[in-house]
Amino acid sequence: MRKITIKDVARNAGVSIAAVSYVLNGKENKVSQDTIVRIHESIKELNYIPSITARGLVKNTSELIGVIIPQTEDHKQLVFENPFYSEMISAIEAVVREDGYHIILAGVDKGKTYLDISTSRNLDGAIIMGIYSEQLYEECKQANIPIVLIDSYVHDNEFTNVGIDxxxxxxxxxxxxxxxxxxxxxxxxxxxxxxxxxxxxxxxxxxxxxxxxxxxxxxxxxxxxxxxxxxxxxxxxxxxxxxxxxxxxxxxxxxxxxxxxxxxxxxxxxxxxxxxxxxxxxxxxxxxxxxxxxxxxQIFLKGETAAKLLIDQIRKKRGAKAHGKRTHIPLEIVERETVRNLRGD
Amino acid sequence: MRKITIKDVARNAGVSIAAVSYVLNGKENKVSQDTIVRIHESIKELNYIPSITARGLVKNTSELIGVIIPQTEDHKQLVFENPFYSEMISAIEAVVREDGYHIILAGVDKGKTYLDISTSRNLDGAIIMGIYSEQLYEECKQANIPIVLIDSYVHDNEFTNVGIDxxxxxxxxxxxxxxxxxxxxxxxxxxxxxxxxxxxxxxxxxxxxxxxxxxxxxxxxxxxxxxxxxxxxxxxxxxxxxxxxxxxxxxxxxxxxxxxxxxxxxxxxxxxxxxxxxxxxxxxxxxxxxxxxxxxxQIFLKGETAAKLLIDQIRKKRGAKAHGKRTHIPLEIVERETVRNLRGD
DNA sequence: CCTTTTGGGTTAAACGTTTAATTAAACTAT
DNA sequence: ATAGTTTAATTAAACGTTTAACCCAAAAGG
The missing domain is CATH 3.40.50.2300 (Response regulator)
Structure with missing residues (x-):
């Protein structure tokens, strides 16, 4: 069965495409109450789901956030041996989901560079974990989207950092x-x-x-x-x-x-x-x-913080670019059973 | 600086947009050798990177693969406590990357259903790990894209399964x-x-x-x-x-x-x-x-297998839909130090 | 009663591609 | 020389949205 588009909804509700788009985007002052409900009914009835792709084209967004994580030496796999990363990703996903974003997970390859991914996918922002070559950071700047770096010490006003001391x-x-x-x-x-x-x-x-x-x-x-x-x-x-x-x-x-x-x-x-x-x-x-x-x-907090900062930046796009801010997540010793007290003897 | 589009390349190379598109898509019989190189030069020179979004609109693809993984009870986080999932994701990412796909990671929420994600993002395919409600599987069928299920025992010809015995x-x-x-x-x-x-x-x-x-x-x-x-x-x-x-x-x-x-x-x-x-x-x-x-x-193999099967299916879209196939990854006991032999005593 | 505003709607251009259809020129074969 | 074919290019429609611009009728202001 064909995919239903905004056009179908418009026809079903007996209004123009624009009207539908307006209610979809909450610009409700442009449409009368009557038609609003009529349109909503049609949406329900037809089970219409807007295409993020199409919207992205005109709005120049993707509602996608790139998450770059280190790879094994051979550049084949994402480095997940260390559960560290998974925990952080989980946190990131949780916060960006709230705002309708999805994360796309990728290693950076020889062939496809970070810049490729970013611009071809029209990423709205990116979180980069770990440390990479100078070149990557250069590319990031060119990509010209909000970026937050986790656990990196590159000091550049273009990037927001979150990490620990x-x-x-x-x-x-x-x-x-x-x-x-x-x-x-x-x-x-x-x-x-x-x-x-x-x-x-x-x-x-x-x-x-x-x-x-x-x-x-x-x-x-x-x-x-x-x-x-x-x-x-x-x-x-x-x-x-x-x-x-x-x-x-x-x-x-x-x-x-x-x-x-x-x-x-x-x-x-x-x-x-x-x-x-x-x-x-x-x-x-x-x-x-x-x-x-x-x-x-606090791994989870770290991911969460990074994600929140990123979302903030995406929001106020041309507003105050959070210039070179560095956020530190607090540290704490947790005593368990692998350290012996030599003093007490 | 403005984003460079195929239009810029065309202008720079002194040809039509279509010509550029043809060489981009390797339809080289439509373009003379001379212009091919001229276009390639322009691409390099301008550092042009095609928009997957725009292409997706007309080709009705996204080069995106959804990976659905279980969530914690409260539906807040992806279930990454078990490193199991990370290892599999790493495998999946590795194989789909080879074909230019990216994976988008998501939990399925109360509000946004799987179907929402799938159609709004125009996913080319999806891999679903774990076991979910009947409803989700129903949605999957409606989504009408290739899907492979990992570690699930729903038996439906719509889905390819990979798991273990x-x-x-x-x-x-x-x-x-x-x-x-x-x-x-x-x-x-x-x-x-x-x-x-x-x-x-x-x-x-x-x-x-x-x-x-x-x-x-x-x-x-x-x-x-x-x-x-x-x-x-x-x-x-x-x-x-x-x-x-x-x-x-x-x-x-x-x-x-x-x-x-x-x-x-x-x-x-x-x-x-x-x-x-x-x-x-x-x-x-x-x-x-x-x-x-x-x-x-073999966790890695499992992810890899699932990903390969999915890619295959995406390829030959309307071709032989791998109907209800179930692949079993072999199992093996690995003896280490937590089982004592009572017999030897 | 005439002019301006407002509310509620539509039209059409634009976003960046792909691709079918078309055209024009250069060859081939007769 | 003519018709037919091949090659290389272009034009324009289409994909599914958003949104500026426009339009008209009714309400409001004078």
Missing amino acids: DELGGYMATKHLIDNGHRNIGLVTGMIRKDGVVEKRFLGYKRALQEAGLFYNPDYVFENSVSYVHGRSSGALIAEKYPEITGVFATADMVAFGLIRGIKEAGKEVPEDISVIGFDDISMAHMFLPPLTTVKQ | DELGGYMATKHLIDNGHRNIGLVTGMIRKDGVVEKRFLGYKRALQEAGLFYNPDYVFENSVSYVHGRSSGALIAEKYPEITGVFATADMVAFGLIRGIKEAGKEVPEDISVIGFDDISMAHMFLPPLTTVKQ
């Missing part, structure tokens, strides 16, 4: 270990890239050490990828070769899980022999055994 | 326990609904019991939600009140995690006192401590 987070984690009497503290982490979130956490780690008058030992930082496997091998390594290390800060919960596994495989116990503190508080953290002590970032 | 899975899990010498076997599971996946697994559980000449004891099935918390409370309950139970089949890994926690909290050990087998093999299963023995379903 990673330096503080690193500091808090390390300090928590120190406060519990640890003095030789390892750091296991992904690649420390200039202006990346892990660099900030690393900086926080160093600050806490310094503040406590502890010596920063580069040998104690195990830098590779933010992954379970890196955690696991580092755990084994630490347990076997660094008996003096009593506490380790893993810059992501996933890493912490691997770390604990590695430590146990090497015959030591957590937290009896080695304490571990993670970062993120993904939902798995409290389910893990032993339940993971970690720096909690 | 849940009955067999339940059987395999239970049999594995039996083969390891267990005789009193608990089942902890979500609500057993007619024609739902958990019902099938439950049926498999009973079949394995029966086949082994074991008595089916309704008291041994702990039916509630597929969630960590349900697992946890059931674990405590089993450990405390059912000393005769030595093995438990949890119908989802998430549940198994909770189960193990509950058992340990009640002072018993896994697998020494009670063995546990899960279902799914989400990536967390091998990271868990102890690593979880489970029935592995």
Whole structure:
């Protein structure tokens, strides 16, 4: 059966197309009460659903929001190993749905660039999670739609940022270990890239050490990828070769899980022999055994905040562009069972 | 700066709009070699990117694929607690991207129904995960686009199904326990609904019991939600009140995690006192401590398969509609450390 | 009673494409 | 040289909306 269009409704109600469009758009001062109800009846009767596509063409909108998330190395899959992203997406979807937007999920490929997606799809806005090449940010500017960056430290007035104070987070984690009497503290982490979130956490780690008058030992930082496997091998390594290390800060919960596994495989116990503190508080953290002590970032709130800021910006399009604003979601230590208090002994 | 359209390209290349469109669509027999290159040059020069929206209007396509996933009870969030879905989505996105499609992610709300989304967005196809109300399936038929259902047992020739043999899975899990010498076997599971996946697994559980000449004891099935918390409370309950139970089949890994926690909290050990087998093999299963023995379903393959089938159907639109086909992804037990062999003793 | 305003409606252009129909020129074959 | 065919281009309608511009009748103001 043919698709019903505004034309059918108009005919059915015995009015012009324009009249229908006016009531669809709530411009009710243009139409008499009588016809309004007549039109509504026809809409119901015919089960008419307007085409967002057609509307988009003339209004130059799409009611679509792009969500760009990191991909695996081979550019094949979206990086969902870390549930972190899913939780955030869930939050984003929830808020944009309220305003009739949908999210389109995409990785950015070699061939199709971000700009391609944005302009060909006529995105109304985009949320970009993670860190990418300079080129991508350039493209974003050209795309000329509201964009909010999550967990990125590019400082450009074009973009709104939401994230956490990673330096503080690193500091808090390390300090928590120190406060519990640890003095030789390892750091296991992904690649420390200039202006990346892990660099900030690393900086926080160093600050806490310094503040406590502890010596920063580069040998104690195990830098590779933010992954379970890196955690696991580092755990084994630490347990076997660094008996003096009593506490380790893993810059992501996933890493912490691997770390604990590695430590146990090497015959030591957590937290009896080695304490571990993670970062993120993904939902798995409290389910893990032993339940993971970690720096909690409110993932859901983060996604929600990003989405709200984006919607705001889309709304007042040419209004006050929220220039280079950066919102920080608060952090908090959640103590569970992987950090031992050396002081109490 | 204004958006560049096909018109600009045409002007720049000194040809008609139609000519440009023809080369864009590879109908190169309609255009001379000379002009083809001239047009390509203009495209490059102006950085022209075609509007999918506009094209969609005339071709009646959107190059958009809807992915419907379950929501939390309150209909607020997408159900991402279970990483299961994220993994599948990642797979789906990967394959549809190859063909230039994007996925739009949505929960189905009270207000906006599935049909609304589908027709207003002019979806080219949809993948629906999980089980919904009759009404939704009715709407789907009316929408009249290719649809593939993942993990659903609605039998209707309109839909292509991909899933696993849940009955067999339940059987395999239970049999594995039996083969390891267990005789009193608990089942902890979500609500057993007619024609739902958990019902099938439950049926498999009973079949394995029966086949082994074991008595089916309704008291041994702990039916509630597929969630960590349900697992946890059931674990405590089993450990405390059912000393005769030595093995438990949890119908989802998430549940198994909770189960193990509950058992340990009640002072018993896994697998020494009670063995546990899960279902799914989400990536967390091998990271868990102890690593979880489970029935592995190839989640990624499942998503991939669904996506491929959908694309196929979209392609040969009016061609052979893959009528009511059901594809089963193979299952396999992966033995890790939560099932104890009682026989060897 | 004439002019202006207002309410309620319609017409038609525009959004950026695709594609059927048409035309014009250049070849082919006789 | 003529008719027929092929090639390469253009024109214009169509897709489903929105919205500025226009129109007319009735009400309001003077």
